[in-house]
Amino acid sequence: MFNRVDSIDSLIATTPIIMSAIPADLSIAICDLEKFVAYFPGETINLKIQAGQPLNPEEPLSLALRENKLLKANVPSDFYGFEFIGTATPVLDKNGKVIGGIAVQLRRQTELREIVDQISDSLSQANEQISNVANGSVSLANFSQDLLTQSHKAEENAERSTDVLSIIKRVADQTNLLGLNAAIEAARAGEKGKGFEVVANEIRKFSKETVTSTQTINETMTEIKEAMNVMGQSIEKIAAIGQQHAESMSQTSAFIEEINELANQLHQFANKL
Numbered sequence: 388m389f390n391r392v393d394s395i396d397s398l399i400a401t402t403p404i405i406m407s408a409i410p411a412d413l414s415i416a417i418c419d420l421e422k423f424v425a426y427f428p429g430e431t432i433n434l435k436i437q438a439g440q441p442l443n444p445e446e447p448l449s450l451a452l453r454e455n456k457l458l459k460a461n462v463p464s465d466f467y468g469f470e471f472i473g474t475a476t477p478v479l480d481k482n483g484k485v486i487g488g489i490a491v492q493l494r495r496q497t498e499l500r501e502i503v504d505q506i507s508d509s510l511s512q513a514n515e516q517i518s519n520v521a522n523g524s525v526s527l528a529n530f531s532q533d534l535l536t537q538s539h540k541a542e543e544n545a546e547r548s549t550d551v552l553s554i555i556k557r558v559a560d561q562t563n564l565l566g567l568n569a570a571i572e573a574a575r576a577g578e579k580g581k582g583f584e585v586v587a588n589e590i591r592k593f594s595k596e597t598v599t600s601t602q603t604i605n606e607t608m609t610e611i612k613e614a615m616n617v618m619g620q621s622i623e624k625i626a627a628i629g630q631q632h633a634e635s636m637s638q639t640s641a642f643i644e645e646i647n648e649l650a651n652q653l654h655q656f657a658n659k660l
Contacts, residue, residue: 391479395487398478399425402489412494418442419487420452430496432471448490451475455485460493469494486520511647519642534622553605 392398395417402415406427414429416436445460458475471494478487511624572591 391481391483392486393481395419395424398487402427414492416448416490416492417487418448418452418490420485424487429492429494432469432492434492439639447473448473448475448488450478452485452488517643532626539619577652 399417400623402417402425406413406415408427411431412431414432414434415427416423416434423436423440424438426434426438427436442452447460451458455477457477459466459472461470461472463470471492473492474488475488476491477485477492480486
């Protein structure tokens with residue numbers, strides 16, 4: 388059996404070799420049937436056991452000696468300030484008689500789990516914020532698209548308004564021509580055509596003012612169409628940027644999900660340490 392030794396002293400002599408051969412931070416306590424006879428602390432794990440310290444009848448090592456069986460238990464950080472896993476193994480002589488015991492304390496990687504938990508929490512918060520930004524980007528892209536649609540409709544309305552102004556100008560030109568012909572006929576009529584000449588001149592005057600106004604309105608509408616065209620191009624760029632931003636945020640969120648999954652796997656691995 389692996390737990391049979393020549394004597395407790397021989398076990399004490401070989402313990403430093405065993406500790407140096409194990410790539411882990413651990414401490415080892417050795418006892419006879421009544422008290423601890425040696426204690427080898429680790430680099431970061433030290434239960435401050437003293438040689439000659441009596442065994443507590445309630446502790447696992449005493450129970451392991453009484454029942455002659457291996458015991459294993461997780462000890463929370465509440466007792467010693469750090470978490471560790473402990474084993475208590477009875478030690479037998481060559482005849483199979485229990486002559487003492489060995490207790491091994493292996494520190495668990497609580498700090499690693501805590502770091503992983505912090506990373507996981509931070510990733511969850513970051514993912515939530517990125518989701519909010521992504522949703523905002525999608526909303527911005529949709530709003531920009533709606534605005535672009537309205538801009539195109541405004542351009543179309545401006546174009547129709549220009550067509551209406553063209554019609555009004557043609558009517559005004561024809562009215563001016565009719566007024567000119569009426570003025571000529573009134574002049575031929577002499578005194579009888581004086582009253583009609585006044586009306587003809589007023590019609591010509593009104594038609595000229597109409598032409599001037601339509602030209603001014605047409606120039607304004609042209610400027611509006613140019614401005615709407617520039618605005619439409621800018622809105623298209625904003626919509627494209629918003630869409631790209633939303634896609635980038637979605638990819639970033641996916642990356643964070645992958646990192647979070649790796650953090651969970653690391654947490655599971657740390658629990659096994």
